[in-house]
Amino acid sequence: MGAELGKYKSCVSARSTDKEILKASQDGGIVTQLFGFALDEGIIDGAIVAVSKDFYKKYPEKCMAFFADDSNEPFRPIPAIITTRAELMESRGTKYNISPNVSLIKEATRSFGLDKVGIVGTPCQMQAVRKGQLYPIGMRDVGDKIALAVGIFCMENFPYQSIIQLVEDHAAMKMESVKKMEIGKGKFWVYGKRGQVVQLPLKVTHKYEQPGCHVCLDYVANLADISTGSVGSPDGWSTVFVRSKIGDSVWAKAMAAGCFETQPIEKVKPGLELVSKLANEKITKNKATVEARKTFGVGKALRSPYI
Amino acid sequence: MAPQKPADVAVKVETTKKEVKPVVDKITVGHVHMSGCTGCLVSLADNYGGLLTILDRYADLVYGLTLADVRHIPKMDVALVEGSVCINDKLAVQEIKETREKAAIVVAVGGCACYGNITRFTRGGQQNQPAHESFLPVGDLIKVDVYIPGCAPTPQQIRNVCVMAYLLLKGTKEQKDLATAYLKPLMMAAQRGTTACFCDLMYDVIDQGLCMGCGSCAAACPVRAITHEYGKPQGQRDLCIKCGACYNQCPRSWYSFDVVDNYEAINEAIMAALQ
Numbered sequence: 001m002g003a004e005l006g007k008y009k010s011c012v013s014a015r016s017t018d019k020e021i022l023k024a025s026q027d028g029g030i031v032t033q034l035f036g037f038a039l040d041e042g043i044i045d046g047a048i049v050a051v052s053k054d055f056y057k058k059y060p061e062k063c064m065a066f067f068a069d070d071s072n073e074p075f076r077p078i079p080a081i082i083t084t085r086a087e088l089m090e091s092r093g094t095k096y097n098i099s100p101n102v103s104l105i106k107e108a109t110r111s112f113g114l115d116k117v118g119i120v121g122t123p124c125q126m127q128a129v130r131k132g133q134l135y136p137i138g139m140r141d142v143g144d145k146i147a148l149a150v151g152i153f154c155m156e157n158f159p160y161q162s163i164i165q166l167v168e169d170h171a172a173m174k175m176e177s178v179k180k181m182e183i184g185k186g187k188f189w190v191y192g193k194r195g196q197v198v199q200l201p202l203k204v205t206h207k208y209e210q211p212g213c214h215v216c217l218d219y220v221a222n223l224a225d226i227s228t229g230s231v232g233s234p235d236g237w238s239t240v241f242v243r244s245k246i247g248d249s250v251w252a253k254a255m256a257a258g259c260f261e262t263q264p265i266e267k268v269k270p271g272l273e274l275v276s277k278l279a280n281e282k283i284t285k286n287k288a289t290v291e292a293r294k295t296f297g298v299g300k301a302l303r304s305p306y307i
Numbered sequence: 308m309a310p311q312k313p314a315d316v317a318v319k320v321e322t323t324k325k326e327v328k329p330v331v332d333k334i335t336v337g338h339v340h341m342s343g344c345t346g347c348l349v350s351l352a353d354n355y356g357g358l359l360t361i362l363d364r365y366a367d368l369v370y371g372l373t374l375a376d377v378r379h380i381p382k383m384d385v386a387l388v389e390g391s392v393c394i395n396d397k398l399a400v401q402e403i404k405e406t407r408e409k410a411a412i413v414v415a416v417g418g419c420a421c422y423g424n425i426t427r428f429t430r431g432g433q434q435n436q437p438a439h440e441s442f443l444p445v446g447d448l449i450k451v452d453v454y455i456p457g458c459a460p461t462p463q464q465i466r467n468v469c470v471m472a473y474l475l476l477k478g479t480k481e482q483k484d485l486a487t488a489y490l491k492p493l494m495m496a497a498q499r500g501t502t503a504c505f506c507d508l509m510y511d512v513i514d515q516g517l518c519m520g521c522g523s524c525a526a527a528c529p530v531r532a533i534t535h536e537y538g539k540p541q542g543q544r545d546l547c548i549k550c551g552a553c554y555n556q557c558p559r560s561w562y563s564f565d566v567v568d569n570y571e572a573i574n575e576a577i578m579a580a581l582q
Binding site: 007079097098099100101102103104105106107121122124125127128130131132133134135136137138139140141142143157159160161210211212213214215216217222223244245302303305306307 | 350455456457459460461462463464467489491492493495511512515516517518519520521522523524525526527528529535537538539540551552553555556557558559560561562563564566567568570571573574
């Protein structure tokens with residue numbers, strides 16, 4: 001286990017001690033608990049998260065206005081800025097399709113007036129945030145206001161239409177009747193509100209993946225302050241990497257405040273070995289894609305973003 | 308007979324002290340103003356205390372509109388060029404050529420200098436020089452070494468390049484390596500060419516199958532011309548001013564693992580340089 005897991009200061013298996021959070025969280029409620037704690041403590045003034053239509057109906061002023069037209073679609077993520085615990089609780093759970101959270105990062109410091117911004121996102125979005133801090137080409141006065149960046153493990157993402165196709169065509173369920181989606185144990189799971197469960201093998205989902213994900217070389221959000229995901233931990237728990245100085249300080253405070261129950265990652269099954277295996281699989285596969293792009297045409301290469 | 312020098316004068320000259328803080332290690336920087344709105348210069352000034360630290364420790368401003376009392380472009384290490392060049396204006400053309408001759412490093416600062424920006428849309432007819440109608444990005448007339456795109460370029464981006472340029476020219480081996488790695492993408496941007504608007508984001512990122520919908524472009528756009536439809540950027544091209552911010556902010560237009568993976572240390576080094 002090495003570079004594929006990125007730099008980190010500590011790694012544990014954890015879950016929130018707040019039963020309310022766990023009721024609707026994806027796994028261990030790590031992101032919700034961290035942002036809730038950071039809001040209470042004034043570590044952040046607000047956070048950029050992905051919400052759904054119910055949130056939009058309650059708090060339209062907190063959402064990116066141009067998403068309004070699509071707000072009736074279930075599981076369609078809308079980037080939004082939450083500034084209270086009530087709003088945060090409304091945003092729990094993974095949506096499994098693209099939410100351009102970084103699009104709000106400047107706006108958070110402008111019309112929302114936040115000085116300390118939290119943001120949750122995929123590994124590529126953490127890369128975008130850090131590039132924005134080092135090369136703030138269109139991000140005036142934003143970099144030093146990013147107070148907590150939480151990354152989520154990500155193998156690939158899906159366009160919204162792909163989710164419709166998977167749920168409605170392959171799993172034969174109505175989007176409106178879905179309670180939760182999940183990728184785990186090598187399958188795509190769709191849980192219905194009436195209790196029905198459909199599982200799809202991942203080989204079915206592959207062709208619906210967003211193509212832009214296939215050049216991504218980061219599985220565990222190497223550049224987040226704290227990154228988390230279900231992989232490696234038992235059901236209902238999350239694996240947590242504490243990576244940066246900011247992450248270390250926030251995590252220590254949250255632990256001291258009793259926000260999380262933890263287990264040593266070495267003691268849980270399947271443990272870091274699985275995280276490492278999946279990270280290597282992703283990186284190897286996608287490095288091959290980056291390589292193949294060089295000879296894609298006849299004497300013509302596709303672009304590589306990496307220099 | 309010539310008057311004799313009193314003995315104590317000679318002694319006095321000998322005891323003149325050397326300046327405690329030598330300033331010879333500073334680099335010389337000039338701000339060359341072509342056809343721009345001065346927003347880039349304001350951005351540079353918006354570093355406030357940071358700018359004073361830069362001028363105090365790292366750079367001497369040897370040329371700059373209203374800031375340095377110098378009429379002709381002097382020899383300098385770094386020329387920060389703002390604005391595009393009006394090719395109908397002999398003086399502007401002469402000055403940009405002279406800038407290339409006199410400066411070791413030419414930095415195009417801002418959308419107009421890099422990509423033409425809003426001056427791409429000019430058609431002349433303005434008093435008192437109605438024939439001044441054609442404007443080109445600096446890179447179409449001279450070789451440019453480094454780009455700082457954006458309208459306006461951010462104070463932090465200008466600051467980062469200033470600190471890195473100093474480290475590149477005057478730093479230790481380690482600092483030179485860091486500065487080279489940091490500046491490399493901005494040098495590659497200068498080599499890439501003189502167009503970058505929302506269309507380039509389509510050509511080089513979206514059409515190339517690289518976009519993953521992070522949202523950076525929409526955040527970077529100064530005129531809010533970019534929205535996202537189902538997670539993918541949509542540009543209102545009539546609003547686009549061709550500043551290149553979206554293209555260059557995008558993590559899939561260019562991305563350096565060497566630099567960004569060390570974001571924490573680099574951010575700290577830049578902040579420490581300004582303490």
